[in-house]
Amino acid sequence: MPKTLTLKELSRKEVLLTAGHRMCAGCGAPTVVKMVLLACDYPVVAANATGCLEVSTCISDYTAWKIPWIHNAFENAAATISGVETMYRSLKKQGKIDKDIKFIAFGGDGGTYDIGLQSLSGAMERGHDMLYVCYDNGAYMNTGIQRSSATPFCADTTTRPAGSKIPGKTEQRKNLTKIIAAHNVPYVAQASPSHWMDLMKKVRKAMDTQGPKFLDIISPCNRGWRSRTDDSIMLSRLAVETCFWPLYEIENGITKITFKPKEKKPIVDFLKPQGRFKHLFKPENVGLLAKIQEDIDREWGRLQKEETCFSPQ
Amino acid sequence: MAKIVAVTGNEASANALRQVNPDVCAAYPITPQTEMMQRFASFVSDGMVKTELILVESEHSSLSACVGASAAGGRVITATSSQGLALMWEILFIASGTRLPIVMPVVNRALSAPLNIHGDHSDAMGARDTGWIQLWSENGQEAYDNTIQAFRIAEHMDIRLPAMVCMDGFIISHSIERLEYLEDEEVRDFVGEFKQMYPLLDLEHPVSYGPLILPDYYMEYRKAQADVESKVAKVVLDVAKDFEKMSGRKYGLFETYRLDDAEIGLVILNSAAGTSKDTVDEFRDRGIRAGLLKPRLYRPFPYGEVGEALKHLKAICVLDRADAFGGSYGPLFLDIATSLYPYQHKPMLVNKIYGLGGRDYLPAHAELVLNELVDITKTGAVKNLKEYIGVRE
Numbered sequence: 001m002p003k004t005l006t007l008k009e010l011s012r013k014e015v016l017l018t019a020g021h022r023m024c025a026g027c028g029a030p031t032v033v034k035m036v037l038l039a040c041d042y043p044v045v046a047a048n049a050t051g052c053l054e055v056s057t058c059i060s061d062y063t064a065w066k067i068p069w070i071h072n073a074f075e076n077a078a079a080t081i082s083g084v085e086t087m088y089r090s091l092k093k094q095g096k097i098d099k100d101i102k103f104i105a106f107g108g109d110g111g112t113y114d115i116g117l118q119s120l121s122g123a124m125e126r127g128h129d130m131l132y133v134c135y136d137n138g139a140y141m142n143t144g145i146q147r148s149s150a151t152p153f154c155a156d157t158t159t160r161p162a163g164s165k166i167p168g169k170t171e172q173r174k175n176l177t178k179i180i181a182a183h184n185v186p187y188v189a190q191a192s193p194s195h196w197m198d199l200m201k202k203v204r205k206a207m208d209t210q211g212p213k214f215l216d217i218i219s220p221c222n223r224g225w226r227s228r229t230d231d232s233i234m235l236s237r238l239a240v241e242t243c244f245w246p247l248y249e250i251e252n253g254i255t256k257i258t259f260k261p262k263e264k265k266p267i268v269d270f271l272k273p274q275g276r277f278k279h280l281f282k283p284e285n286v287g288l289l290a291k292i293q294e295d296i297d298r299e300w301g302r303l304q305k306e307e308t309c310f311s312p313q
Numbered sequence: 314m315a316k317i318v319a320v321t322g323n324e325a326s327a328n329a330l331r332q333v334n335p336d337v338c339a340a341y342p343i344t345p346q347t348e349m350m351q352r353f354a355s356f357v358s359d360g361m362v363k364t365e366l367i368l369v370e371s372e373h374s375s376l377s378a379c380v381g382a383s384a385a386g387g388r389v390i391t392a393t394s395s396q397g398l399a400l401m402w403e404i405l406f407i408a409s410g411t412r413l414p415i416v417m418p419v420v421n422r423a424l425s426a427p428l429n430i431h432g433d434h435s436d437a438m439g440a441r442d443t444g445w446i447q448l449w450s451e452n453g454q455e456a457y458d459n460t461i462q463a464f465r466i467a468e469h470m471d472i473r474l475p476a477m478v479c480m481d482g483f484i485i486s487h488s489i490e491r492l493e494y495l496e497d498e499e500v501r502d503f504v505g506e507f508k509q510m511y512p513l514l515d516l517e518h519p520v521s522y523g524p525l526i527l528p529d530y531y532m533e534y535r536k537a538q539a540d541v542e543s544k545v546a547k548v549v550l551d552v553a554k555d556f557e558k559m560s561g562r563k564y565g566l567f568e569t570y571r572l573d574d575a576e577i578g579l580v581i582l583n584s585a586a587g588t589s590k591d592t593v594d595e596f597r598d599r600g601i602r603a604g605l606l607k608p609r610l611y612r613p614f615p616y617g618e619v620g621e622a623l624k625h626l627k628a629i630c631v632l633d634r635a636d637a638f639g640g641s642y643g644p645l646f647l648d649i650a651t652s653l654y655p656y657q658h659k660p661m662l663v664n665k666i667y668g669l670g671g672r673d674y675l676p677a678h679a680e681l682v683l684n685e686l687v688d689i690t691k692t693g694a695v696k697n698l699k700e701y702i703g704v705r706e
Contacts, residue, residue: 043516045385045513045514047381048523054523054525055525058521058523058524058525059524059525059526059527060524060525060526060527060530061524061530063521063524065519065521066519067519068513068514068515068516068519068520068521069519069520069521069522070380070381070384070513070521070522070523071521071522071523071524072377072380072381072404072407072523073377073403073404073407075373076373076374076377076404079369079373079374079375079377079378079381080377080378080380080381081381082367082369082374082378082381083337083339083367083377083378083379083380083381083382083383083385083389084381084382084384084385084513084514085381086337086365086367086378086382087336087337087365087381087382087383087385087386087387087389087514088385088514089365090336090337090363090364090365090387091336091385091386091387091514093363093365094336094363097514099516101514101516118370118371118374119370119371119373119374119377121370122369122370122371122374123374125370126367126368126369
């Protein structure tokens, strides 16, 4: 059983991503990384896909990482950490290492949902003892807010801008959490930095589970979302409370919703503070807003059904 | 005591890898390399090696996992061919730029399109400027010997670069030859223990691999890597000396065959060099002073030494089993021409493209080329600087 998390314990732990890194003010990613590392009870070695987090935390000759860390390329964080983990198993078997070490890969949604999907799928299927953490800000933010397969329907991006003819992204988001769950790995979950205790419990559970694990964590980007710098946590909370980003886990095939809003908020509460959706509030786009709400209601209903279908009696 | 065996090139390389006994191997199937990793995998299944296998979902992930495993702190191998090497291309630079001594046999095969699984050198030639050491092998024995030596070269403290060991697809990888194997203990002692300098798994000394380096320092890092390249040739020769003591087989940066007093010569890589040597002998029997140079260390290319070895010739034909598109000459030709450029009196040069996609290279081709060189020495004129041979008109 994982040890219970307490604030007291957390307040005494060392923060393993130091201050002084060069992520933007208001970025969700370093908060997510700090929470993930704080929740770990084991020594950790991390891999990092090319992206905002990587370019901003290790600019030679400085590093913000107090743990062993490796960046290889954009699409291969999962393959890279699978190599590190395999060497660990080899050296442990040979008696050259005695410590228990855990392995985490961090990637943004571009490096995970898109270019890194094959590498991630391969690593999950091979059964490495590793946790993959996707910090999902819904676009290629590092290169300047280009559309990814994680970009929400209708969001304005620089490669699918909301114009007079096309209202931003015309396709639905890919549901990567479900895709990884379909690999039948022991643990996948969605989390949000607004619900930090939920996030950290999930990390701790993942760390105590042998085999491949996947965590998809929403990570607001005020540059790409066109929102206020100090609204990041509020926006990630609204994502949860509107059920745009439901908090749930699938543990050994059993779905459990870990947070159910007392009163599900309308999706406009999440969309309104974000400039990337401002075109949706023009009179001609009222139908699109309705469609977004319908999609969310349907998916939330489906998730609740999944939870009841498979819950152990 | 050497053990005499009859094995394919793939089998010989797999056996060398077994004797080296690496910590981690990433494997992915591709013709004509597949047999090598299959055989190695059976060594793993039978507990004959300590190696942990990663059965990856692509060659891109294969080399990516090797980078992670090598940085983690141990000896790492993979093997590939053709499209697989092409898919690895991005990570080839990362492996060399990160100074990770991964060893990778490359069973040379043509590149698509059109799709072709047979032997030519397009794959490794496309990777010749990626910062990897390249050792080329004429036959199964050389592939075996080069594989063992590659670890010592790549892991040398002055070098720490990844290395490819090239052999011709099918012609060598799938042909059974007589070979001499070294004893397991001899190989183990020869390669020794490998110690990674800054292992990722050293928790007491956490390091960050793969930083962003901006214009203020990027060039210094590149220069440092270029400086290392200049030290490779000496290490290759030192390792070859030790290897000769153990095996009795002599290796250099390249092999010269009846070249010292030659007037005309061929420069040719890998298996076709063997065919060419027979034809050189026939010309010698007719009183024509023919010779041959076969590069072994192709990257970094020993320009100075090759130039010295060839400068006295009157005419040379460089035979390339890969073309460089864009109106260029074959890659080997470019290197030979560069080697000879500093000399005031240079041999006349011609370039022939041969054997693409597994097209047979026959003694008749070598004869044709040597006859042309005889004509060139007589007339002093080159008709075609570059030409395809053994091709339908």
